[in-house]
Structure formats: structure tokens, C-alpha cells
Amino acid sequence: MAKDPIHLENRESLARRQMSPTAGRNSKPIAGILKDILPQNAKVLEIASGTGEHAVAMCNTRPDILWQSSDPDARSRLSQDAWRTTCPKQIYPSLDIDTTKLEWWGGFSSFDVIFCANMIHIAPWSAALGLAKGASQLLSENGLAILYGPFLEGAKTAESNLKFDLNLKARNPLWGVRSLDSVKHMFADVGFNLRARYEMPKENRILIFSRP
Ligand SMILES: C[S@@+](CC[C@H](N)C(=O)[O-])C[C@H]1O[C@@H](n2cnc3c(N)ncnc32)[C@H](O)[C@@H]1O
DSSP states (O other), X not given: OOOOHHHHHHHHHHHHSOOOHHHHXXXXXXXXXXXXXXXXXXXXXXXXXXXXXXXXXXXXXXXXXXXXXXXXXHHXXXXXXXXXXXXXXXXXXXXXXXXXXXXXXXXXXXXXXXXXXXXXXXXXXXXXXXXXXXXXXXXXXXXXXXXXXXXXXXXXXXXXXXXXXXXXXXXXXTOOOOBHHHHHHHHHHTTOEEEEEEEEGGGEEEEEEEOO
């Protein structure tokens, strides 16, 4: 049977639009918190955007913001650009950003917010260090660095996050759920303090860092 070119086009763009069950589950609760936190007309840089679903959820919730997606993975960038078509005025074409690269922030103008979900545990610690350093270089004076994901919180750490940490380390010894203290110290070293911490579903946290 002859293929309908319009249908084929739709299928192509649907095929590029990846859907992550985790991002699908998380994006609404995250947007529910961030909608009251992002400054008016905020220019947001998202690091490790993955499928691109967070950008869409956030831009649907806050039509005033602008969102720059990014990811070092080419397939993820294709997906982000496919999702972008639902909010083309708010979401910019995705960029190839890898926070382990030396001075990855070079050439950018400033942002009001840097948002990164579920990356620092599934990349070497150098990726987290690069993220924090980039935030200090790129964020405006009142800018916010926002992390989402699981964290080790000493004796209060959820059993599920301890198991997840072991699982990550078995897959790659450079990965692992990061301790809240080490993340706080990392940001303090570049001039940022933890301003707020939100408890999210499935023992995840939103951490908001800003300059004092
Ligand atoms: C578990 S996925 C999370 C995706 C998305 N943020 C979410 O919450 O659904 C991790 C993402 O981190 C990206 N990533 C891995 N190492 C990175 C690095 N060094 N710099 C930036 N992104 C990185 C991967 O390409 C992947 O898209």
C-alpha cells in the first residue's frame, strides 16, 4: 500500500519525539514547584535535557519564560527539537553541551536559571563540577541553579536511593547518587548557597542554589 506522505511525516516526527516514563512522571510535579520559583520572563538553560519533556511541561506552565535545551547526546537533541515544535516560540533549538568539557560555557550570554534533572548521578563527578562552574560563569547576579534528582542525606537517606546508588556504581564506578553535602560544598566553592530544598515523589529532591 502506498504510504501517505503526511502520515509518514507525522510518524517521523513522532518517532523522533522520545518519551521517558521517568520524565513523563516527574515533569508535572517539577513544573508544579518551579512555576512559582522561576523569575518573570526567565531565560533558562537546561543541562542534560534528555527527551525534552521537561521543557514542554515548564513552558506550558509558564508562557513568559524562554528555554534553552541541551544534551551531549545527538538522539536526545533530535527528540528535544521534535518536542520543541509544540512550543517553538519559547524553546530554542537544542545545543550540544557536555559539562565535562573544558570551559563549555564559552560564547554564551547570561541566563537567569540553570536547570538540570537526573544527570549528576549518571555521569562522572567532573560533570557535576563542570555544571557548578558553568552556573557561576553564566548565571546573572540573582540567577538560580536548580537540580532535581536523588541525593544521599546521611542517616535520613531513603532505602531506595541507597539501592540505586549501589546499582549505579555496579554499572559504572564513576557514577553514583551524590551526597547532598558534597553538592552543597561544590556550589559553595563557586559562590552559591542552598536556598531551598523540596521533597518530591519517589524520594527525589529539588535543590535551589543562589548567590548569598
Ligand atoms: C537520566 S537522563 C536525564 C534526562 C532528563 N534530564 C530527565 O530528567 O528526564 C541523563 C542525561 O544526562 C545527559 N548527560 C550525561 N552526561 C552529561 C554531561 N557530561 N553533560 C551534560 N549532559 C550529560 C545524558 O545524555 C542524558 O540525556
